[in-house]
Amino acid sequence: AQSVTQLDSQVPVFEEAPVELRCNYSSSVSVYLFWYVQYPNQGLQLLLKYLSGSTLVKGINGFEAEFNKSQTSFHLRKPSVHISDTAEYFCAVSDTSGNTPLVFGKGTRLSVIA
Amino acid sequence: KAGVTQTPRYLIKTRGQQVTLSCSPISGHRSVSWYQQTPGQGLQFLFEYFSETQRNKGNFPGRFSGRQFSNSRSEMNVSTLELGDSALYLCASSSTGPGEKLFFGSGTQLSVL
Numbered sequence: 001a002q003s004v005t006q007l008d009s010q011v012p013v014f015e016e017a018p019v020e021l022r023c024n025y026s027s028s029v030s031v032y033l034f035w036y037v038q039y040p041n042q043g044l045q046l047l048l049k050y051l052s053g054s055t056l057v058k059g060i061n062g063f064e065a066e067f068n069k070s071q072t073s074f075h076l077r078k079p080s081v082h083i084s085d086t087a088e089y090f091c092a093v094s095d096t097s098g099n100t101p102l103v104f105g106k107g108t109r110l111s112v113i114a
Numbered sequence: 115k116a117g118v119t120q121t122p123r124y125l126i127k128t129r130g131q132q133v134t135l136s137c138s139p140i141s142g143h144r145s146v147s148w149y150q151q152t153p154g155q156g157l158q159f160l161f162e163y164f165s166e167t168q169r170n171k172g173n174f175p176g177r178f179s180g181r182q183f184s185n186s187r188s189e190m191n192v193s194t195l196e197l198g199d200s201a202l203y204l205c206a207s208s209s210t211g212p213g214e215k216l217f218f219g220s221g222t223q224l225s226v227l
Contacts, residue, residue: 036216043118043204043218090157101147101170102216106156 002027002093006105013081014113021076021108023091033074034092034102035065044090050074051096061085086112116141118219120205126225132193135222139186139207145169146188147216148180151202160203163188192224200226 007022025031032051036044048059055067065076074091091105119138127133139146147170148160159172163182180190186207192199202223206216 036218041220043206043220044216045218046215049215098210098214099169101159101162101172103159104149104157 002031002095002100002103004091004093004103004105006089006091006108008108009106010109010111012111012113015083016080018079019077019081019085019110021089021091021110023074023076023105025072025074025091025093027072027093027095030096032094032096033065033067034094035059035063035074035076036090036092036104038088038090038107040087047076047089081110081112083112083114085110118205118207118217120203120219120222122222123220124223124225126227127195128227129195129197131195132191133195133224134189134191135203135205135224137188137190137205137207137219139188139205140217143207143209143217144186145208145210145214146182146186147206147208148188148190149204149206150174151204151221152200157204160190195226197226200224 003026005024013019034049035047038044048057050057050067058064063078088107088109090107092102094102121136145164147162149157151157162170166182177193182188202221204221206218208214
């Protein structure tokens with residue numbers, strides 16, 4: 001079984017500053033990794049995913065994440081945040097069989113301060 | 115394409131009652147997953163249906179059940195509601211199943227009084 005740990009429950013950051021949201025996973029098999037974002041009163045939207053290949057993955061809205069197998073991490077980064085990035089961010093993992101459900105972390109609330 | 119539609123958007127029930135939530139997936143999607151979201155526990159997987167069959171099940175009591183119809187629409191039912199069942203219930207659909215991109219609905223906010 002897989003598990004995900006999001007190390008920070010809340011991250012405040014000033015507008016135009018860089019941000020990194022941390023995610024570590026645990027699995028005994030190969031994995032797929034995802035970041036989803038949830039804006040207030042909405043469902044989740046996919047930001048980016050890692051399936052295979054390049055360990056640096058670029059997503060929507062200027063976000064990127066790097067898969068580090070040795071450290072079992074998949075941290076999300078953005079070089080310059082905007083007020084509109086204020087939301088809850090979820091890291092998720094599944095095995096590569098395609099038949100098991102996504103396991104989500106508990107989320108990181110990103111608050112961008114003007 | 116229309117997105118994932120969940121109804122109703124809000125529900126208020128009392129302890130001991132039962133409730134049915136509905137989810138209409140994106141057209142052509144055969145997999146529907148349900149998650150319970152609470153502030154303390156984050157998103158917890160309830161179950162997943164694929165072509166009318168339950169393919170995966172999370173660690174929830176038998177009071178939580180679901181089904182999927184031939185048109186891929188899905189319902190989940192919670193019987194004998196408890197205060198702790200208050201949560202946002204999210205439905206997500208995908209074309210082949212978990213591991214693929216999930217498309218989420220806006221959820222049903224259930225309050226149990």
